Amino acid sequence: MSQFLMPSLGADMTSGKLVEQTIAAGEAFQRGDVIAAVETQKGVIEVEVFEDGVLDRWLVDLGTEVPVGMPLAVIAHEGDPQPDHPEIPSEPKPPMPPDIPVVRAEPDPTQEPTPPETVPLPPEPQPQLGELSPTTASETSATPYVGATRPRITPAARRLAAELGIDPAGLTLATDQILNRQQIEQLAVTLAETRDSPAPKSDAAGEMRKAIAAAMTRSKREIPHYYLAHQVDLTTADAYLTKLNAERAPTTRLLMGALFARAIALALTKFPEFNGHYKTDGFCPAEAVHLGIAIHIRTGGLVAPALFDAETRTADDLMQGLSDLVSRVRAGRFKARELSDATITMTSLGARGVDLVTGVIYPPQVAIVGVGTPRLRPMVHDEHVVPRLSATLSLAADHRVSDGHRGALFLRAIDTKLQEPQNL
Amino acid sequence: MTQAEIETALTNELYKIAPDVSLDDIDRAGDLREEFDIDSMDFLNLVAALGKRFNLPMPEADYPQMSCFDDLVRYLVDKSP
Numbered sequence: 001m002s003q004f005l006m007p008s009l010g011a012d013m014t015s016g017k018l019v020e021q022t023i024a025a026g027e028a029f030q031r032g033d034v035i036a037a038v039e040t041q042k043g044v045i046e047v048e049v050f051e052d053g054v055l056d057r058w059l060v061d062l063g064t065e066v067p068v069g070m071p072l073a074v075i076a077h078e079g080d081p082q083p084d085h086p087e088i089p090s091e092p093k094p095p096m097p098p099d100i101p102v103v104r105a106e107p108d109p110t111q112e113p114t115p116p117e118t119v120p121l122p123p124e125p126q127p128q129l130g131e132l133s134p135t136t137a138s139e140t141s142a143t144p145y146v147g148a149t150r151p152r153i154t155p156a157a158r159r160l161a162a163e164l165g166i167d168p169a170g171l172t173l174a175t176d177q178i179l180n181r182q183q184i185e186q187l188a189v190t191l192a193e194t195r196d197s198p199a200p201k202s203d204a205a206g207e208m209r210k211a212i213a214a215a216m217t218r219s220k221r222e223i224p225h226y227y228l229a230h231q232v233d234l235t236t237a238d239a240y241l242t243k244l245n246a247e248r249a250p251t252t253r254l255l256m257g258a259l260f261a262r263a264i265a266l267a268l269t270k271f272p273e274f275n276g277h278y279k280t281d282g283f284c285p286a287e288a289v290h291l292g293i294a295i296h297i298r299t300g301g302l303v304a305p306a307l308f309d310a311e312t313r314t315a316d317d318l319m320q321g322l323s324d325l326v327s328r329v330r331a332g333r334f335k336a337r338e339l340s341d342a343t344i345t346m347t348s349l350g351a352r353g354v355d356l357v358t359g360v361i362y363p364p365q366v367a368i369v370g371v372g373t374p375r376l377r378p379m380v381h382d383e384h385v386v387p388r389l390s391a392t393l394s395l396a397a398d399h400r401v402s403d404g405h406r407g408a409l410f411l412r413a414i415d416t417k418l419q420e421p422q423n424l
Numbered sequence: 425m426t427q428a429e430i431e432t433a434l435t436n437e438l439y440k441i442a443p444d445v446s447l448d449d450i451d452r453a454g455d456l457r458e459e460f461d462i463d464s465m466d467f468l469n470l471v472a473a474l475g476k477r478f479n480l481p482m483p484e485a486d487y488p489q490m491s492c493f494d495d496l497v498r499y500l501v502d503k504s505p
Contacts, residue, residue: 242484245484246483246484246485249472249475249481250468250471250472250475250482251472253468253484255464255465255468256464257464257465298442298443298444298461299444322465323465323468323469326465326466326469327469350463350464351457351463351464352457352458352463
């Protein structure tokens with residue numbers, strides 16, 4: 001037997017809400033299967049399981065906010081003895097009553113009329129249990145109390161909460177409040193009443209901003225950044241794309257972003273000190289390039305999900321990967337590994353940006369490559385000043401791991417790759 | 425296909441990409457990417473969707489004829505059978 005824990009899906013995550021249990025008790029699964037969907041400030045994230053086994057039982061009900069590292073489910077393995085229930089260091093919850101509707105993040109089309117075939121926006125986070133409580137809503141100016149600390153609760157209230165399937169760890173409370181039995185009863189009534197009514201909207205953009213602020217503050221506090229910039233002539237790459245795309249249907253056309261991704265991934269194989277994670281015991285270079293792509297969200301904020309094994313993929317493959325990531329950013333749905341396993345990030349200003357972006361490193365990564373907006377600039381080419389399409393590449397990297405000399409060579413290596421687009 | 429039908433189709437496709445922008449609020453002669461705040465990937469997806477819907481190749485060489493909402497409608501009216 002083992003436990004499946006709430007994973008950390010990035011430096012800025014302290015807790016997540018269980019919104020889907022995709023494997024039922026008694027069901028067998030394999031490593032890599034999606035076991036659950038968890039809602040965070042970044043959207044709904046599909047969580048994969050990293051072992052084969054059989055799901056013994058869920059410990060946490062749908063809709064519960066669970067701190068990172070807390071057990072979500074018990075997993076049985078082949079050859080395990082078959083005890084009734086092993087000791088689990090958390091309050092086991094009763095099984096879900098069958099009449100509780102599954103909470104889904106997708107907007108319900110019957111509640112919000114929209115034109116047909118629309119792509120859903122990043123979902124509004126479902127309310128936390130505590131937000132439904134009349135006590136917390138009316139009587140206290142609540143400090144968000146989700147995270148490592150558990151709310152104080154009387155023993156009677158804890159027992160009742162367990163009977164009712166309410167996890168007190170998910171409640172939003174004023175810090176000085178102690179939960180009693182009466183409040184749990186009240187909460188259960190409120191929950192039952194609100195289950196069938198539309199969920200009140202909460203501030204998704206505000207939550208996203210908090211998550212970004214937390215990660216970027218940590219980055220600026222912990223990482224001694226240094227910055228480099230380099231102007232890259234893109235005329236050859238652009239001509240290559242124009243020729244290539246002329247014969248292609250729209251769905252198979254390549255964008256410059258795919259060439260950048262490919263060039264960065266290839267260059268990284270010679271510069272491992274920019275690809276990996278800085279952990280408590282120092283820098284751990286990564287064996288593969290999982291290239292995080294910073295993607296802006298229309299409703300505010302951004303996420304940087306990873307293109308896995310970018311160094312082994314063709315530009316066409318990376319283009320499909322980019323397109324897939326962008327469409328899933330719109331739908332607000334990711335795989336857990338995409339958010340936690342990126343080994344370096346690329347942030348691109350696109351066609352309508354400005355010349356230069358110097359990024360902020362996303363911990364525990366150690367570098368971020370910026371791509372400014374390509375535009376025609378006067379450049380010296382064959383001893384003449386001529387208009388050439390160019391863009392400013394930048395690098396922000398971690399001085400604990402590398403120095404400007406190597407950083408400069410890395411940027412030039414990307415440049416060199418881009419001058420031979422047919423090899424990308 | 426009538427101009428009105430094409431406008432409706434284009435509006436629907438744009439809504440999928442930029443649901444937060446209303447056609448009423450934009451300058452139909454202004455730069456399409458600016459008006460709808462869309463990037464290269466969004467534009468490529470729009471072109472792909474329109475190509476599929478109207479069975480048109482939508483070559484990159486024709487992108488300059490798709491620079492604003494009105495131009496794009498005109499382009500689709502001209503090209504579609």
